[in-house]
Amino acid sequence: MIALLVRDMRLAMRAGGGFGLGLSFFLIVVVLVPFGIGPQAATLATIAPGILWIGALLACLLSLDRIFALDWEDGSLDLLATSPLPMEGLVAVKSLAHWLTTGLPLVLAAPVLGVLLNLPGPGFAWLTLSLVLGTPALSVIGTFGAALTVGLKRGGLLLSLLVLPLYVPTLIFGAEVARRGAEGLETTTPLVLLAGITCGTIALLPFASAAVLKVNLR
Amino acid sequence: MTLTITDLGVARGGIPVLEGLSLTLEAGQALVLRGPNGIGKTTLLRTIAGLQPPLRGTVSVPEDSLVYAGHADGIKPTLSVAENLSFWAQAFGNSDISAALDAFDLTPLAGRVAGALSAGQKRRLGLARLLVTGRTIWVLDEPTVSLDVDAVAMFVAVMRAHLTTGGLALIATHIDLGLPEAQVLDVAGYRAKPLDMNDFDGAFL
Numbered sequence: 001m002i003a004l005l006v007r008d009m010r011l012a013m014r015a016g017g018g019f020g021l022g023l024s025f026f027l028i029v030v031v032l033v034p035f036g037i038g039p040q041a042a043t044l045a046t047i048a049p050g051i052l053w054i055g056a057l058l059a060c061l062l063s064l065d066r067i068f069a070l071d072w073e074d075g076s077l078d079l080l081a082t083s084p085l086p087m088e089g090l091v092a093v094k095s096l097a098h099w100l101t102t103g104l105p106l107v108l109a110a111p112v113l114g115v116l117l118n119l120p121g122p123g124f125a126w127l128t129l130s131l132v133l134g135t136p137a138l139s140v141i142g143t144f145g146a147a148l149t150v151g152l153k154r155g156g157l158l159l160s161l162l163v164l165p166l167y168v169p170t171l172i173f174g175a176e177v178a179r180r181g182a183e184g185l186e187t188t189t190p191l192v193l194l195a196g197i198t199c200g201t202i203a204l205l206p207f208a209s210a211a212v213l214k215v216n217l218r
Numbered sequence: 219m220t221l222t223i224t225d226l227g228v229a230r231g232g233i234p235v236l237e238g239l240s241l242t243l244e245a246g247q248a249l250v251l252r253g254p255n256g257i258g259k260t261t262l263l264r265t266i267a268g269l270q271p272p273l274r275g276t277v278s279v280p281e282d283s284l285v286y287a288g289h290a291d292g293i294k295p296t297l298s299v300a301e302n303l304s305f306w307a308q309a310f311g312n313s314d315i316s317a318a319l320d321a322f323d324l325t326p327l328a329g330r331v332a333g334a335l336s337a338g339q340k341r342r343l344g345l346a347r348l349l350v351t352g353r354t355i356w357v358l359d360e361p362t363v364s365l366d367v368d369a370v371a372m373f374v375a376v377m378r379a380h381l382t383t384g385g386l387a388l389i390a391t392h393i394d395l396g397l398p399e400a401q402v403l404d405v406a407g408y409r410a411k412p413l414d415m416n417d418f419d420g421a422f423l
Contacts, residue, residue: 003308007297014296075290079347082267082286083309218270 001085001093008097011070018066022059022102023109029055030113041118048117049178052127055113056106057138057171063102064142065159067094068150068213077150081217087210095136095143095206103135119182126181130194134174137198140205141166147209150216169197219245219280219354221386223266226275227410230261234273234410241403245354248377248387248400257406259390260289263359266388285310285353289360291344295333299324299343302332307350318349321376322369337364345373348380356380356387362395370395 012019033051034044071077080090110131111124119127145163149155176190220242227237235258243249251259265272266279267286293302303315303324319325322342327335332343341364348356356377362370374396377387381399389395 003305007294007301007305010301011294011296071292073290074292074294075288076292076294078264078269078288078290079286079292079306080309081269082284083306083351084282084311085309 001089004080004085004090004093005097008094009100012097012101018063019101019105022063023105025062026055026059026106026109027113029058030116034116044118045120045182048114048119049123049127049182050175051117052110052114052119053130053134053171053175053178056110056131056135057167059106060102060135060138060142061160061163061167063098064146064163065149065156067098067143067146069146069155072150077213078217081214087214088206091143091147091209091213092206095140095202095209098143099136099139103131103139107131107135122184123178123182126187127178130174130177130181130191133177133191133195133198134170137170137201138167140198140201141170144205144209144212147213147216150213170194173197219283219384219386220278221266221355221388222276222278224276224278226262226265226277227273228258228261228265228270229273229410230258235261236405236408237273237410239275239405239408243355243386243388245384245386246381248381248389248397250395250397250400250402251388251390251405252392252402253405257409259405260359262405263357263388263390264288267357279355283353284355284357285348285351286357287344287348287359287361289363291340292347293332293335293340293343296331298329298331299335300328302343303346303350306347310351310353312350312352315346315350318346321349322346322372338366338369341365342369342372345376349376354385356385356389358387358389358391360391361389362391362393 030052037043068077071080081087107128111128114124114127142163145159148162149159152158173190173194177187177194180187180190223239223241226239227234229235241249253259264270266277267284300315303318307313307315319328322345324342324346327339332340335343345361362373365373377397380387
């Protein structure tokens, strides 16, 4: 499993691996929003947590179909399925590799980009914390969607439609943590719910993803 | 080490293609599957490899002994030949790849990016994967596609060495491998009867 993680990380870093895809999309969204909204610092400060969360979510969505599509096309997925790796482990490693190459860079970039949106001072720590807790759920849910649509030509559209509703709870509680944090309010409730969603998806969804992947490989 | 198949029926896309197939393969034996295009050779091999469930009948394979090689080689174009092979070796719990590189004359290409290989070289890399897995039952689907005469000879030599060390092989191929000890089975004789489309499932096929 470690070999698979190393391979996936290596593939993501090499040319055409799409490592910077999510990150650059996030950058573009966050840079363009102030141009569209206008330069009122107070308005930007109000919408900053929400925009940063939506930007991170869409950037994550952009790279989901690569999780299994490339392995499916070159036949690796069949060979991995017949290897000693358990399918659940394979799916979990794929989610982890996706988070390390997409989620983690977004978490690290978000505070820097928060400056562009005039995010209030106390909000930076809460935004980072909410993204750290929320983005793993985005990767795990996304892997489930990718497993459902593997083998479909242009499956990206279907994948987005399937995954977006499942992202809603994470977005609501994640953005709520960042917003409350930025305004200096109590954040415990949304923080606990956000962490709960993430823990739940990590515990349960790899089994569902492995099951649908087995069906899709037939 | 025995591969036993009893009264196996396989389906592709819900439509039965082969039925009533029984065979037993002992250590050291190779079986070449023949039959016209579309008869269900690939479906049969995928079923034996466990990628899809049989329609009926059973496939009994000793645990952790089978390796499958399909039409696609599972090669990552941005990784080097050695990196590709090392990954598969590690996935199967091994580490040494030098013997496999030598067997298919890939040592001079070890550092090259796999995307820059020719079709035949890629296929040789795909076949070298079999050696690093350390598995005894090889299930191969058209292993000699795009190989030249010399490379086919390399493959036959590797296959012969595999069989003499107690390995088993099930090969679907259209060419004459020059492997006289292998038995030949024409699966055309096991073609499934056309499905009665008047049942409930028939409406969805």
